[in-house]
Amino acid sequence: MLYFLQNFEIIPFIAFLVVAVLAFAYHEFGHAIVADRLGDMTPRRYGRITLNPFPHLSLMGMVMLVIFGFGWAVTPINPSQLRGNPRTSHAVVAIAGPASNFIMAVLFAIPLRLTLGGYGILISDMPSWLAQFLFVFLNIGVRLNLFLIAFNLLPIPPLDGFWVLRGILPVDLAYRLDGLRQYGTMIFIVVIFLLPYIGISVFPAMNEFATVMYNLLVNWSPL
Template sequence: MLLSLLTSNPTAFIIIALALVLSLAVHEFAHAYTADRLGDPTPRRYGRVTLNPVAHLDPVGTLLLLVAGFGFAKPVPVNPGNLGRWGTLWVAAAGPISNILIAFVCAVLLKVLPPTTITLTILLTVMGINVVLAFFNLIPIPLLDGSRILGALVPPLGRSLAQFEAQPFSFLIVMGFIFLARDPIGRMIQSVQGWVLGVVGV
């Protein structure tokens, strides 16, 4: 767990924690900025069109990251009625796309910067975290970006997913599923990370 690194390897803890916080902030900002640009004032009304991590971090989600190894940021509030079908799709896709772009930038920097220990550690950590965030959020299960993308592509399914998410215990059900499926999900993410590292020649 991340919290255990605080005593065993404080440097690694700081690097991973900062990379997580900043990557989550960029992910949520991408959702908010895209919605704002497409004409939905909701994210700006809630102060979410910002890169300030404080605006995006969720106390419970952050605690879970520290003690359980997985967590979440505060979802960006949007009004699909202001966005339409395709606007909703682009808003949902903006978060994972932002993480893919960060991972790509890290891959480029790995190729052009001198390969010092600290450079490799930071860039590989940031790249790995953003690959995980992009891949994980594209899983088409409720509350994740992948379900909203799928819902925009298949409107009847989107309505069913929205009804499920509106249920009072939907969050607990989804988190329970993620916890039970953490091993296969983890193996898939490791495979994706290995593929990305192979592509960039690291």
């Protein structure tokens, strides 16, 4: 997935950064717009109800992305201001981020299918460097957004999957789950960074999900 970050190549690296900015920003925009529609004005007060990607980004998260290939962004919300059941409303806000990434994956996949279909429908008259950039850009656009869906749906606080799981569990189990929140950062570090060193990793499953979905969006044909 991030092979080109370990084996530096300028065109894939630039394409990755552009896609990552869009993927992170519109993931957060998904959270912001749904929270706003459900009555929480916090994202609006922070200027997050905008398609401009930059207000959604974290400077430190982007610096970490450039250096280590791992970044983040955060949307401020106040779950107590959401209409309806607080748990389920928060879950709806949480799932909106991965849903936004799925929409983006589809939007990248459509021109990529056209490009792969004849490898020239979109890029035949372009300079070779631009054609290469576009092809890599679209390919990374699909793969990264699909990977972010799998990553963010891990049921680990503070990832979206935790809030989705909390929203669909029975009340008693949901409140038991709340006990994990205080250990969220520690659990996250252990699962994402430490367990892979002893051969226990969630990344193969996430990559498999991204690969299967990529093939469905880009390569699958009903004929």
